[in-house]
Amino acid sequence: MTKAIQSSVQVGELATGHALTVPLFSFSGSNSSAPSVYIQANVHGAEVQGNAVIYQLMTLLEGYQVLGDIRFAPLANPLGINQKSGEFTLGRFDPITGVNWNREYFDHQVDVDAWYSDHQHLTNDGLFLAYRSMLVEACRARLDNPFGISTGHRLAVSLQTMAHQADIVLDLHTGPKSCKHLYCPEYDIDAARFFSIPYTLIIPNSFGGAMDEAIFCPWWQLTQYALSQGREFSVPVSAFTLELASQERIDLADALEDAKGILAYLSYRGVIANKINPAKMVRFGCYLRDYKKFHAPKAGLVEYCAAVGKPLTAGQPLVNILRMDLYGSEQVYQAISFPMDCVPILHFASASVHQGTELYKVMTKVFAIPST
Amino acid sequence: MTKAIQSSVQVGELATGHALTVPLFSFSGSNSSAPSVYIQANVHGAEVQGNAVIYQLMTLLEGYQVLGDIRFAPLANPLGINQKSGEFTLGRFDPITGVNWNREYFDHQVDVDAWYSDHQHLTNDGLFLAYRSMLVEACRARLDNPFGISTGHRLAVSLQTMAHQADIVLDLHTGPKSCKHLYCPEYDIDAARFFSIPYTLIIPNSFGGAMDEAIFCPWWQLTQYALSQGREFSVPVSAFTLELASQERIDLADALEDAKGILAYLSYRGVIANKINPAKMVRFGCYLRDYKKFHAPKAGLVEYCAAVGKPLTAGQPLVNILRMDLYGSEQVYQAISFPMDCVPILHFASASVHQGTELYKVMTKVFAIPST
Amino acid sequence: MTKAIQSSVQVGELATGHALTVPLFSFSGSNSSAPSVYIQANVHGAEVQGNAVIYQLMTLLEGYQVLGDIRFAPLANPLGINQKSGEFTLGRFDPITGVNWNREYFDHQVDVDAWYSDHQHLTNDGLFLAYRSMLVEACRARLDNPFGISTGHRLAVSLQTMAHQADIVLDLHTGPKSCKHLYCPEYDIDAARFFSIPYTLIIPNSFGGAMDEAIFCPWWQLTQYALSQGREFSVPVSAFTLELASQERIDLADALEDAKGILAYLSYRGVIANKINPAKMVRFGCYLRDYKKFHAPKAGLVEYCAAVGKPLTAGQPLVNILRMDLYGSEQVYQAISFPMDCVPILHFASASVHQGTELYKVMTKVFAIPST
């Protein structure tokens, strides 16, 4: 039986002087050549379900043979998690600046050309080791910026420093009212077959601000550059964002399903010695360019008609909008539909909206992903 | 076919100068001796479902013969409804002062002894007319206070001025995550048999700050005082708060059920000529003194186990609390139960709680209310 | 030289599991018959200046001969202090419930008649000891309520438990934009001559929800009851709220002045052996019934004209209200005045207001308080 070792990392300091700390749990792998893993949850304060998944994962791992080092960082954003406003967690952005906690990761903007010409003499292993060190050191230098860095950037870069040290990085999120979906970089689409997640969003291999992108982008750039120099290797690092249904929800039974899906992927990657098969399910993909936001064309009270995760035909109603101020006219109650066939993936959390509120995100041009 | 006449009332003014207005819809009754009705919804900003009930009610009323005057005030708190904080409506309290919008009604504290001795010579009808005028005028005087009144008090007293003019007052609310329940004053318990609401909370006949109490208390005091002087009549005014399931939810089909329940009561009271029977359902009551708040004994992530509206045996878990910081100890995952048999009526909306958060409200010593 | 001993008290627990702790600093007095003191600051999150006063007080005390025990609780509301919303501290009320942190203290509602008849045989010292024990135990029982207690009540009662153990209790607050003023119970008005505070609000000897009232009320009730039974003693406990100018402000030099004023009072009471004279200044009083709130009669942008702490003649403008939406009419720019002579004590913090916002609090019927 393998046991997790607990420690913690300080990611900031509150006005009262209290330290902002994140609990860490580490499993030591028995095989130093197996990939290492970093898994975090709850960077957005209301997206708590990832913690339950980590709980189930750790409990399961105690019964497995762990080959690669695995580090867990649940409750990764203590300031965001503890920030309530009314009965809900206002955990999506820094309450002072409005900056999305998930857009604060460091964009390395590595000068790959220069770096590669300095290090091309190294073996692949040496090259990767040096590159990783460079990434970790760049993060540490950020944290020591003489003019200081913002609260959110300190949190994000502190987490990123740990994530850069792993070969596989999973960032556990949820949507507002959402079905499960995976953010997967185009080069790593093969991985989507393992998780217990029906919908996969295939994202470009470029930096958009999130953790997964902060981790895989520099490596993809290195891989591409090496290839242009006639040296071929696979992207050495994998990073994914898992959206595990809705925020403000803890469901231990459902968390177990997602834990098993993650284990199936870790098994496939050789992180654990045990063979875990992925759940048998149909999985679908969609390119980010076909992922559409639908903003409320008018204000009002909203009845959400379209279920998340269920295909919707063009013209079927997404929502009904009730406008009591317009009682007596045809505008009092109006169905709003989407002009294309789609799969609604998530919708807004509140039943009353200003004009322009993002009502739904839907996948269009959805296709099946072949199973293993 | 009867049609609603639309108007509006100004209840405040925003910093930009925009008027805060509430839309009003009035049905004129054909029989001036039938009771008049005032129904409002959405005084708490996130509690939108009452608007849908008003929508269904008005649509149904167009097909009935309306005897008493009926006035509807949906969207009754425009400031609260439009106040978002993150993805949810922060509509429970004034965002500046923290004062609950539903505790701002005016407590008349009528000197009934003095008033009655001045008016006892009047017939019952004359007495009631004079008393009602006095209540309405006292509200108007409040609104004209030379030192001003608070934003919330202006809203509440503006609504209250309209409500005092009716014989039957319904205030449509919801809980956070809640089953349907009715606040009913002890003297008027008979009314609970009509609404499509399974649980009734029987409240004392005294002022606690809410609309229903603001309306019925002065009348109950008058009735009691007259009785002590040897003059007997029923409390001339009825007022109830209906809690129509959960906040941040519009469900038109369910709204229709509640509209029918309200019509059954209005039919019984002779407000409409048509005979509408109450829904056949078992109804339960509980005294306010047996309605218990359960506060989180510890902080953590919460899996809500107890379904609202379903009886729960003493010792069965209300919630499981997950504490990832305590992984490795027995405290990581703990079931919390209630020490008595109860019916959970509502629970907190968020899945993470500080110590002391009100997790559940439960009815104890629940008893069946006989049907009509 | 006397040194403070540091400890801390836990007053709650955050969703992440982090303990909410308040730092405590204690000076041990050399004379056990000298009065003991409890001083807290920052129960409202934005009212930070009291911490600076405690800093100056502790620094000065190190050079004095301390006779009575003194305990300091700075940063007394960690949740409130750390709760930002935009660039300001949203620290006045619980962000979940809206309840003012300063209205959560426990109202003992002692049955003095019964208690006294059980304890009247005791000497004064014995009586006081027993009464104090009863108050402290009642607070502890509150904290152990089997159904839990709210987050704010836990904080307040935790602080109150410490405060009940002292003979002198000072609660350091500030106003929004405010001059210095003191809340002083009527029976203890003599104390107002010592603090470096020009304006004193004389409050009734009854419970209104604040710390000072929670402390002195039970003792004043005991004293009154004993007197009605023919036994006379002074109220054994003193409690005051000091409003130390404006929130969101740290001024160390000004804090030193207030520290000296507090020391003058402690010197007079024999808590320190050194003789400290009160600052020479004119001090004014006003009864709470003459302390008026002025609510914005209309919405708009506000130019605050009346300086806090300066007498204002009836009819002189308190504010000018600018209404750009009414440009072209006389309403675009309007001076608003108060109908009576007054001293503005505090005004609202923001320059734009909804109708009904509390613009100013002013003292009327102000009178001079004789110096020592």
Added chain:
Amino acid sequence: MTKAIQSSVQVGELATGHALTVPLFSFSGSNSSAPSVYIQANVHGAEVQGNAVIYQLMTLLEGYQVLGDIRFAPLANPLGINQKSGEFTLGRFDPITGVNWNREYFDHQVDVDAWYSDHQHLTNDGLFLAYRSMLVEACRARLDNPFGISTGHRLAVSLQTMAHQADIVLDLHTGPKSCKHLYCPEYDIDAARFFSIPYTLIIPNSFGGAMDEAIFCPWWQLTQYALSQGREFSVPVSAFTLELASQERIDLADALEDAKGILAYLSYRGVIANKINPAKMVRFGCYLRDYKKFHAPKAGLVEYCAAVGKPLTAGQPLVNILRMDLYGSEQVYQAISFPMDCVPILHFASASVHQGTELYKVMTKVFAIPST
């Protein structure tokens, strides 16, 4: 005497159905070849002083001979202005999404090469007319996006549509606690000599998200491209952001000074026939690359020592940080200084900060701007 004509523009719709409208005031110029002007204020909700400046400007303009058309849009962000959180205006970002209201303007990303080759046959006047029409139409097309656009984008693009129609655009803002400063594009630095503003930040001629950039960037790109094709003209449009001291402040007398500075610029540009001289004052410049943010290196209570607008020598304290939890150590009270000579321009609004809060923005390498 010239009079403003009032109208309004709808920029959104609230959940209750209330229209979000901005009041507009227009002065018709007597000379159609004089430049036209668009001036807006209060896009950030707490930054109200620009409205007072518009009030003074309009009042003064009534006594002048107006040659060019001038349109004013005060109270430009009704949702932001009316959004309070506690006693302050939470008006910097959309409360739902966290997006800064001032980063929502539309980036045209004109394909200047293609556009110019289609339109190069036109005279300068024709070219400018066609380019302006294209910009306005592109904004209108944005507003009609079939999938909707966000609340903030609708507001911004609605304002931008009006601004594109003018030759001179002024966006009136304030800092948190701030001295007056001007954002001025590098190509238009000559304009800085006219406003009553001591400090000018010289920004690159590229889009960063703000109104001024949204307006001048496309024109600067056109000018540059034409130059590369051998056709030379001045950038036809000017746009500036004026930061008029601190937020949450209305000061009519100070607003008059800023109104006069704006009039001096409009006089110089021929918008009014009257000759208005700029205020005699020393003006300083700083390049954006030398404008430094200083983030709190540690948490605590903050005494702001460095006055805004006053030069500060390297090593002099910016702030003192008080840490009551560390009383007894040297860390209890610590001065924090900036390592270079600088002029503090603005500082944070609250006196307690988490680690990483942006404490100050300072200009370094400041130089004098020659007067007219």
